[in-house]
Every structure is written in structure tokens, then in C-alpha cells.
Amino acid sequence: MKNVSNEDRQAGYRKVLDYSDTVVLVPCLNEEASVAKVVEGFQNHLPGCRIVVYDNNSTDDTVALAAASGAEVRHEKMRGKGHVVRRMFRDIDAQIYILTDGDLTYDPSKAPAMIDLLRKDALDVVIGRRIDAGGKEYRRGHRFGNRALTSTISRLFRSELSDMLSGYRVMSRRFVKSFPVEAKGFEIETELTVHMLQLSIPFAEVDTEYGARHEDTESKLRTFVDGFRILRTIAGLTILERPTLVFGASGFAACLVALAMFLPVLAEFQQTGLVGRLPTLVVSIVLGSTGLVSIFTGLILSGITRTRRDMKRLAYLRLPPPVPSE
Structure with missing residues (x-):
């Protein structure tokens, strides 16, 4: 596993200007305040890429704004991020997949560097390792929980990993199409990480700033409910894998x-x-x-x-x- 600093590589990562083999997958639920900026950000930094916004029963103008921004809009009626990712991976075909969130907490400008690293080193996964940008979104409790869970998984699989719950990932077609999705909600990142580690799939982590959500939106992550579900998932995977x-x-x-x-x-x-x-x-x-x-x-x-x-x-x-x- 490689730990890569972005700043000294960013210029060199813009050599590839055609990203027609890349699809950006954006699961969304009531993200009207930020989805257009997310789409425009990836359009600007990944010219030629395909952007697919999967709406998960939004009650606001998320669908209309995403479509107006030039994204392809699809729908998944079963509520939960895991259900959306399962539908995405099943229905969308590409050579390179980018999984991100629709709340603008992940920086689209880091995508070229992550894709170039995936291509250059023939990796299957590049994870955006979250660095606190000073906003309130990456709360202290979430940060502590992520470190504890990441440490548990790292020891279980004897691997060097810094951020197992990051929702910003660049993945190869081989990884996506061989991944059996079982999760229903936010435990999907845990399943993605475990699948990667149990098969010793080559991966790297790249630093990316984790910004605050738009002030008019709120996080869908429920600290205790989803934290318990993630712990339950880790316990179940521990029994299955060890x-x-x-x-x-x-x-x-x-x-x-x-x-x-x-x-x-x-x-x-x-x-x-x-x-x-x-x-x-x-x-x-x-x-x-x-x-x-x-x-x-x-x-x-x-x-x-x-x-x-x-x-x-x-x-x-x-x-x-x-x-x-x-």
C-alpha cells in the first residue's frame, strides 16, 4: 500500500485530458444545495467523463438541478446508500469508477491525481484519505470512531490503512464488478474496504481535504445508529473472515x-x-x-x-x- 502526498504530484496528473472511460457515481438524497456544484466540479476536472447521479427518493429539487447541470439521473427507490451503490455497480459499465458524495465535502480537483495513480501503478482502488479542512463536518466523535474502526480492520487483515470509511474512492472495473454488495446503508464503505483487504487487492491512499457541508443541508449519517450498524458489520465480518x-x-x-x-x-x-x-x-x-x-x-x-x-x-x-x- 502506498501513501501519496497530492501537492507535489498535482501538475503531473493532468497529462490525461480524456476521461471518456471514467464514470463518476454520485448517490444523492436531498442535496439540492450542492449537487450542481458537485457535477460542475467533476465536469471541469475530468473532461469527457460520464457523471451519473442516483437519486434515493429526494423530496427537493435534487433531480432537476442535477439534470440541468448535465448529469445523467437515475433512481433507486430502496432507501439507503448500500442499496444505491448496489444498483450503481450493477447497472453502470465503465473502466474506471469514481464514488463520491453529493454534499460537496469531497474535492473534485483531486480526482485527476487519483485516477492517474490508479492507471500509473495498475491499482484497483485509490482511497481519498480525509484531511480536516477546518470545517465542522468532520466532527471529533466521527474522527475518533473512524480511527478506532480503521485500526481494528487494519489489525484484523494485517494491513496499513488510514481511512476505511472514506466515501471518496476511485476503483477499477475489475474491483467493482467482482464486489458482492450486502450492505443496506452507510456500512457500505466497510464492506468495500474488507473486500479489498481480504483479496489483497492493490490499493493506495491519497490525501484530500474533507470540507464542511453546505449550510442548508444536513448529514444523513446518524452517529449512534449508523455507528452501531458499522460495528455490527465489523463483528459479523470478523466472524466470517476469522x-x-x-x-x-x-x-x-x-x-x-x-x-x-x-x-x-x-x-x-x-x-x-x-x-x-x-x-x-x-x-x-x-x-x-x-x-x-x-x-x-x-x-x-x-x-x-x-x-x-x-x-x-x-x-x-x-x-x-x-x-x-x-
Whole structure:
């Protein structure tokens, strides 16, 4: 994984002036105050690109303003960012995909640098690593939560990652079309990151300022509700991706406790020939049996996980890789 500074590369990243192979995907819900500026920003910095705004049941003028700005407008009725991204990845075909938000918190001027890095190094993902621009949008609680979750995922997959929840990503066709979307809401970024790390997909991170939302709009991210859903997603993915660790560790701990309970009963029986603590004996046997079942469950699930990961990798490798640019 590469950590790249933008400032010293920006000029060189404007060599490619034709972005006809690139599509910008913008999920939107009531973003009339900013969607036109988002579309115009990417039009200015990525001449020739295709911009698709996916409306998620907006009740304001988001659709009209996006269309008036020159974007292609499509609709997804099922509410939630995960549903919108699933529809986007299923219906849109391109060589390079840019996923961004419609609230103007991500800087369109960084897109050429991210695309050039993807092409130059034949990467599959380039993540816009958010740098606080001094606005109030990147709140302290969100920043702390992102760091904690990113640290957990990085340790789980033994990878260097700085911002797993960034919604600004440049992706190859091979990555997008091999990604099985399960998320319904804002946990989609977690799924994107885990899919990338579990298959050891080549990626990089590029610094990008994270600005404040327009004053007339409000964030759709609910700190506690969506934070809980993201934690639940990470817990579920941990069980799926590391079953030996989860079930093996808990099973081994149960066996140790069972052994500690059983040994005094065994010592008493050897001395007196009687079982004075029958309930303790029964509990230790049940606990030990449960621990052994848990350990073997972890081993069986580990084999299933390996098979599922291999199937994902085959789907990923079936598509042609990005061609490095000169």
C-alpha cells in the first residue's frame, strides 16, 4: 500500500485530458444545495467523463438541478446508500469508477491525481484519505470512531490503512464488478474496504481535504445508529473472515475453565472414591464439550471461508487487470 502526498504530484496528473472511460457515481438524497456544484466540479476536472447521479427518493429539487447541470439521473427507490451503490455497480459499465458524495465535502480537483495513480501503478482502488479542512463536518466523535474502526480492520487483515470509511474512492472495473454488495446503508464503505483487504487487492491512499457541508443541508449519517450498524458489520465480518480466531479462542477458553473446574472434583474422587460436587462435574463436562464443539466449528468454518474467498478471488481475476499507463 502506498501513501501519496497530492501537492507535489498535482501538475503531473493532468497529462490525461480524456476521461471518456471514467464514470463518476454520485448517490444523492436531498442535496439540492450542492449537487450542481458537485457535477460542475467533476465536469471541469475530468473532461469527457460520464457523471451519473442516483437519486434515493429526494423530496427537493435534487433531480432537476442535477439534470440541468448535465448529469445523467437515475433512481433507486430502496432507501439507503448500500442499496444505491448496489444498483450503481450493477447497472453502470465503465473502466474506471469514481464514488463520491453529493454534499460537496469531497474535492473534485483531486480526482485527476487519483485516477492517474490508479492507471500509473495498475491499482484497483485509490482511497481519498480525509484531511480536516477546518470545517465542522468532520466532527471529533466521527474522527475518533473512524480511527478506532480503521485500526481494528487494519489489525484484523494485517494491513496499513488510514481511512476505511472514506466515501471518496476511485476503483477499477475489475474491483467493482467482482464486489458482492450486502450492505443496506452507510456500512457500505466497510464492506468495500474488507473486500479489498481480504483479496489483497492493490490499493493506495491519497490525501484530500474533507470540507464542511453546505449550510442548508444536513448529514444523513446518524452517529449512534449508523455507528452501531458499522460495528455490527465489523463483528459479523470478523466472524466470517476469522472463524478460527473467534470460535477457537472462545472454545479454548471454555476448555480451560472446564479443566479448572474438573481437576478438584477428580482429586476428591481419587482420595475418597466419591463425587461430592456432582453439579460442578456436570457443568465442567458440558462446558468442555461446548468448547471442543466450538473449536471444531471454527476449523470447519475456516475451510468454508477459504473456499468462499477463493471463489471471490476467481471472480476478481476473471476480469482483465488495469493497464499501467506510461
